[in-house]
Amino acid sequence: MSSDFFFFILFFLLFLYPEFSMRIRVMKRLRCIREIEKERKSRVIALIHRQEILSLFGIPIYRYITIEDSEEILRAIRLTPDNMPIDLIIHTPGGIALAAEQIALALKEHKAETRVIIPHYAMSGGTLIALAADKIIMDKNAVLGPVDPQLGQYPAASIIETYYKKGEKVSDEFLVLYDVAKKAIKQMEDFVYELLKDKYGEEKAKELAKILTEGRWTHDYPLTVSKLKELGLEIDTNVPKKVYxxxxxxPQAGRNRPSVYYIPTPYKKKEE
Incomplete structure (x- = not known):
């Protein structure tokens, strides 16, 4: 084997093959999205955040909702006729509040029915977007999360609670943080109320907005289907199979040896 051929193979494996594989995967994703659109007669938009791997070094990149995401989704909504429903598939840990709010407002303003589909989880900003939809469709084991504001690494609600406990003994810097925390919670509560009032009525929307933004739970607390129904949210659990x-x-980024193994074949029900 010549050295030129060896270096060509090495070059292909390091640079061209990962790019080629990614392009094939993108084509399969678009084909699957088109199948769902034909089945549901809707515009399908996917907001899916999983770890991505740099093709050369194998470094995982963590993804979340960004302004670039909001720009693309707003464009997709603008390209959708007013009489065509929208199915927004979400799988995300959350992200930038401004981006999530822009997506939520655009979804709410669309004239045809809007449906958010959550096969696994949509936390924080993902939950905010889900609240804007006419219908929330979740896997029976999927979860949403609270939408209480976070200021840097601290929950706004915890900053306020700390102020109440310490009073005037805090620093001027903390007083500023306390003022911003109060405003952040009020702004988010008002925003959630505006998203929900047409669907649930003013009183129920106020109650839900307060519960979801006041810091009752930790920010990563899983709101299950049963918990959401208990709060009064309407949840559909009929997730289309093609969404899975x-x-x-x-694929989730990881090493060559996966930590989960199973035979990927559906089994028939065991006869009694």
Whole structure:
């Protein structure tokens, strides 16, 4: 084997093959999205955040909702006719509040029915977007999360609670933080209320907005389907099967040896 051929193979494996594989995967994703659109007669938008791996070094990159995401989703909504429903598939840990709010407002303003589909989880900003939809469709084991504001590494509600406990003994810097925390919670509560009032009525929307933004739970607290129904939110658990197929085309980054093994074949029900 010549050295030129060896270096060509090495070059292909390091640079061209990962790019080629990614392009094939993107084509499969678009094909799957088109299948869901035909089945549901809707515009399908996927907001799916999983770890991505740099093709050369194998370094995982953690993804979340960004302004770039909001720009793309707003464009997709603008390209959708007023009489066409929208199915927004979300799988995300959250992200930038401004980006999530922009997506939520655009979804709410769309004239045809809007449906958010959550196969696994949509926390923080993902939950905010889900609240804007006409219908929330979740896997029976999927979760949403609270939308209480976070100031840097601290929950706004915890900053306020600390102020109440320490009073005037805090520093001027903390007083400023306390003032910002109060405003952040009030702003988010008002925003959630505006998202929910048309669907649930003013009184129920106020109650839900307060519960979800006041810091009752930690920010990563899982709000299950049963908990959400208990709070009064309407949840549909009939997730289209092709949505799971789409999620499989976004493989989780990891090492060569997976930590989960199973035979990927559906089994028939055991006869009594």
């Amino acid at each position: 197929k789409l999620l499989e085309l976004y």
